[in-house]
Amino acid sequence: MKNSELDQILKSAPVPDRPEAYWDQFPRRVMAKTDRLRTRADAETNHPRTEPFWLRSRFQFATVGLGLAISGLLLVFVLGSRQGRQLSITEPQLAAARKYFQEIETLFPGQVQAIVFDQQGSHLLLAERSNVPTSSPLYLRICGPKGCQNYVTFSGQQIRLNGETCEVLLDHHGNVLLVGQRWIFSTAQASAKHARYQVAAQPLEMTL
Amino acid sequence: MVAPDDRLRRAECQNGGQEAFENLVRENQRMIHSLCYRLTGSMEDAEDLAQETFVQAFQNFAEFRAEAKASSWLYRIAVNCCLNWRKRRQRQDQTHQEWGRQEAEVAHDDTWRAQQIQEALMKLPTKQRAAIVLTTYEGLTHAEAARALGCSETTVSWRLFAARAKIKRLLKHLQKTGGAL
Numbered sequence: 370m371k372n373s374e375l376d377q378i379l380k381s382a383p384v385p386d387r388p389e390a391y392w393d394q395f396p397r398r399v400m401a402k403t404d405r406l407r408t409r410a411d412a413e414t415n416h417p418r419t420e421p422f423w424l425r426s427r428f429q430f431a432t433v434g435l436g437l438a439i440s441g442l443l444l445v446f447v448l449g450s451r452q453g454r455q456l457s458i459t460e461p462q463l464a465a466a467r468k469y470f471q472e473i474e475t476l477f478p479g480q481v482q483a484i485v486f487d488q489q490g491s492h493l494l495l496a497e498r499s500n501v502p503t504s505s506p507l508y509l510r511i512c513g514p515k516g517c518q519n520y521v522t523f524s525g526q527q528i529r530l531n532g533e534t535c536e537v538l539l540d541h542h543g544n545v546l547l548v549g550q551r552w553i554f555s556t557a558q559a560s561a562k563h564a565r566y567q568v569a570a571q572p573l574e575m576t577l
Numbered sequence: 578m579v580a581p582d583d584r585l586r587r588a589e590c591q592n593g594g595q596e597a598f599e600n601l602v603r604e605n606q607r608m609i610h611s612l613c614y615r616l617t618g619s620m621e622d623a624e625d626l627a628q629e630t631f632v633q634a635f636q637n638f639a640e641f642r643a644e645a646k647a648s649s650w651l652y653r654i655a656v657n658c659c660l661n662w663r664k665r666r667q668r669q670d671q672t673h674q675e676w677g678r679q680e681a682e683v684a685h686d687d688t689w690r691a692q693q694i695q696e697a698l699m700k701l702p703t704k705q706r707a708a709i710v711l712t713t714y715e716g717l718t719h720a721e722a723a724r725a726l727g728c729s730e731t732t733v734s735w736r737l738f739a740a741r742a743k744i745k746r747l748l749k750h751l752q753k754t755g756g757a758l
Contacts, residue, residue, distance in 0.1 A: 378751055382692075402632055403598075403636075406635075
């Protein structure tokens with residue numbers, strides 16, 4: 370197709386026409402709008418506004434109000450969800466930990482003090498001798514400022530939590546306690562939350 | 578070269594002549610509506626953009642002094658308004674339906690053909706479409722189109738080259754069915 374042919378095709382499409390009344394009224398509408406703009410500009414020049422810029426019109430006021438309301442709702446939602454969020458342990462996590470613990474326990478019977486799962490993988494804490502007291506294994510999930518770590522360990526064992534040593538204990542009600550140097554956490558607490566950490570704990574054998 | 582009428586009009590408008598500006602609108606309104614329609618594919622948007630063009634012209638009248646012709650100056654404002662335009666597909670579809678009703682007296686094939694052409698134009702990138710519309714429909718030279726688009730003549734030429742190549746592919750079927758074309 371030549372350019373001239375293309376031009377001919379393009380020009381064969383007319384712009385939809387409008388009634389004559391439209392063309393008669395359009396310039397008046399434009400002039401009415403320019404009049405309104407000029408009147409408004411004159412009014413602002415003669416009577417400068419003293420109120421804050423965000424209150425200069427109902428629309429702006431409504432916009433700012435709506436924006437503030439949405440921000441407030443979002444803040445409440447975010448804070449609420451943070452407050453109300455409890456760390457939970459899922460069944461797939463438990464199943465994976467259970468399988469891993471059984472394999473390790475088979476390889477190192479009575480030596481497993483703790484298995485740590487973190488971003489780098491899994492780490493074993495093994496006693497030199499097979500003298501780790503036999504008790505129910507516990508599954509812990511602890512989230513702090515540096516991320517989350519999962520543990521399989523036993524009551525009476527010590528674990529390292531972001532460089533801090535804490536002891537894991539299981540009370541006679543089945544509640545798990547973490548005892549640090551300056552703090553103590555118990556799953557019996559309603560919030561199940563420490564100032565720096567969020568902790569979820571569950572006996573591993575209960576689901577075996 | 579400034580046309581004598583434009584010089585007179587400019588002087589009148591700058592002196593606050595409402596009537597002179599209204600005449601300017603009246604004389605250029607069809608051209609600006611047409612340009613806006615070609616660039617947006619929507620009658621409603623074309624109306625809004627044409628009004629916006631003239632309001633901006635009124636507000637920025639000082640710029641008119643540097644222009645050779647009032648129409649060139651209005652083209653530039655209209656093109657800028659349209660380049661900032663956001664596609665509103667729903668309104669376009671509605672327009673095509675309304676247009677179809679309005680053009681009931683025209684042969685159906687012509688309406689369909691015109692819609693195909695406008696739809697092909699709408700498939701071009703906005704700046705390429707503007708180059709085609711200004712040169713083919715409005716009859717501007719490459720230099721005038723370059724001034725309206727705020728780019729060099731070379732850029733206009735490249736945009737036209739690319740736009741023509743694409744639109745030829747899109748409208749190939751019209752050439753075959755176009756009879757005399």
